[in-house]
Amino acid sequence: MNLTLYIWRQKGPDKKGGLQQFKAENISPEMSFLEMLDVVNEQLIKIGQEPIAFDHDCREGICGMCSQVINGVPHGPQERTTVCQLHMRHFKHGDSIYIEPWRARAFPVIKDLIVDRSALDRIIQAGGYISVHTGGVPDANAVLISKKSADTAMDASECIGCGACVAACPNGSAMLFTAAKITHLAMLPQGKIEAARRVCVMTEAMMREGFGNCTNHYECQAACPKDIRVSFIARLNREFIKAQLKDTG
Amino acid sequence: MLIKNTVGKKIIMAITGQMLVLFIVIHMIGNSAIYVGGLNAYADRVHALPLLVWIFRLVMLMIFSLHIMIGIELYLENRKAKPEGYAVKQDLRATFASKNMLWTGLLTGAFLVYHLLHFTFQVINPEIAALRIHDAAGRPDVSGMVLQSFQNPAVSSVYIFAVIMLSLHLSHGIQSSFQTLGISNERTLPGIIKTGSVAALVLFLGYVSIPLLIFIGVMKG
Ligand code: HEM
Ligand code: FES
DSSP states (O other): OOEEHHHHOOTTTTTTOEEEEEEOOOOOOSSSHHHHHHHHHHHHTTOOOOOOOOSSSSSSSOOOOOOOETTTEOOOOTTTGGGGGGGGGGGGGGGEEEEEOOTTTTOOOOEEEEOOOOOHHHHHHHHHSSOOOSOOOOOOSSSOOOHHHHHHHHHTOOOOOOOOOHOTTTBBBHHHHHHHHHHHHHHHHHOOOOOHHHHHHHHHHHTTOOOOOOOOOOOOHOOOOOOTTHHHHHHHHHHHHHHHHHHHO | OGGHHHHHHHHHHHHHHHHHHHHHHHEEEEEEEGGGGGGHHHHHHHHHHHHHHHHHHHHHHHHHHHHHHHHHHHHHHHHHHHOOOOOOOOOOOOOHHHHTTTHHHHHHHHHHHHIIIIIIIIOOSSGTTTOOOOOOTSBBHHHHHHHHHHHHHHHHHHHHHHHHHHHHHHHHHHHHHHHHHTTOOTTHHHHHHHHHHHHHHHHHHHHHHHHHHHHOOOOOS
C-alpha cells in the first residue's frame, strides 16, 4: 500500500521544527509501523537526505523506547499496543498519517521524533526504590505476600515508562506513571516501610520536573500501551492522605 | 504542606468543591419551597438568625476563595506544562467539561456576584426588592421578587446560562473529586462517573426549572 506521511522534523533541541510530507510506497500490511519508517529512511539515505530520527530498541513492546503520536493518539490507533507492535494492516492504502513527538514541557525534543524522557528517571530516583541491606539472597517465601497484593503489584509493574500518559494528558502530567510506581511498591511489604515518604517526594519531584497536575481527564489510561489503570492514581491519592496523617518526615 | 503539593492542592479543590456541592444541594431544596408557595416563609425563617447567616456567608466566602485561587494556580501550572500542542489530537476520554473547568468555574463565579447583588443584597432592581416590599403576612416578599425578575427574558437567560455552566463544571467535578480523595477503585469508578453526571443533571433540572417555568408563564404569582 501507499501512504502519505506528515512527520515532525526538528534539527535540534533549540531549532524550530515543522511537519514535513513524505511518501511511503509499497508498504506491506505485515510490516510494523517502525519497519514502515525504516523503509522510508532507506529511501531518504539513498537520495542523500537525512533519515527521520525516532526512538526504538526492543521492538517487542517491553522496553518503552518507541514514542510517537500517530494521528493524535500516543502509540497510534490500536489499544494496548506500542508503536513497535502496531502493524500496518491497521491502515489503508491511500491513508494520510500524522506522526509527532511526545509533547510536554518536561519532555524537550532532542531531534525529530526523539524526546528527552530522563525526567521520568529523576522521579524514580527521588523515591521509587526500597532501602535494603545487601547480602545473601533472602529465602523466596520468607516474606508472605497475599495473591491479591502480588497481582496488583504486578499489574502496576507492567508500566514500561514510555511516557505515553504524559503525551496524552492535556496537562502534561505524569501522574499515571508515578502512580504505577507508587502502587507497585506500596502493595509489597518491603515497599510499605518507606511508602509515606515515597509518595511525597515522588509527587514533588514530578512537579519539579515541570509536569502538570492531574485533573482526572483519564486520557492517560486510554493511551497506555500496558493498560495501567487510573485506579492506581486513586491509590496514590490515598497513600498521600495516609502520609499526611502520619508524622514521619 | 498540603497547599504546596500537587496532590495536596487537588485535595483542597476536592474538599472545597464538595462543600460547595453540598451547599447548592441544600440551596436547591430551599428554592423548591417556591413550588408550594412557601418561599417567603422559608426565607423568613432562615433570616431570623442573622448571626448564623453571616457566619455561614463568611465560611462560604473562604471556601470559595480557596477553590478559586487554587483552581487558577492549577490551570496556570497545567498550561505551562504543555506549552506545545499537537497538529492532530484525538481525545479518547477527556470531555468538553473536563477541559474547560476553569472557564465554567469562572463564569459560575461571575454569575454568583451578579446573583448576590440581585437577590441577596438586592441592589440591581431596587424597585422590586423584597427587603422593602412585604407580603400580606408582613414578611419580605421574596417570591414576588423572583417572579417579577424571571419574567424579564434577559434576567432569566442569564440564570439559565449560569446553570448550564455550573452543571458542566459539576458533570466533571463531582466524579473528579472522589477520584482525587482516593474514594474510588477499579470496580467503583465507572459508577462514580455515571452518578456524577446524573447528579449534575438533577441539579441542572432543579435549578433551571424555576427561571424557565416563570419565563414561559407556567408559574405565576
Ligand atoms: C468561581 C468559581 C469557580 C472556579 C474558578 C472553579 C474552578 C475550578 C477548577 C479550575 C477546578 C479544577 C479542575 C479539575 O480538577 O478538573 C475545579 C474543580 C471542582 N469544582 Fe470548581 N470552580 C468554581 C466554582 C465551583 C462551584 C460553585 C462548585 C460547586 C458547587 C464547584 C465544584 C467543583 C468540584 C466538585 C471540583 C472537583 C475537584 C476535583 O477535581 O477534585 N466549583 N473548579
Ligand atoms: S521499541 Fe521497545 S517497546 Fe517499542
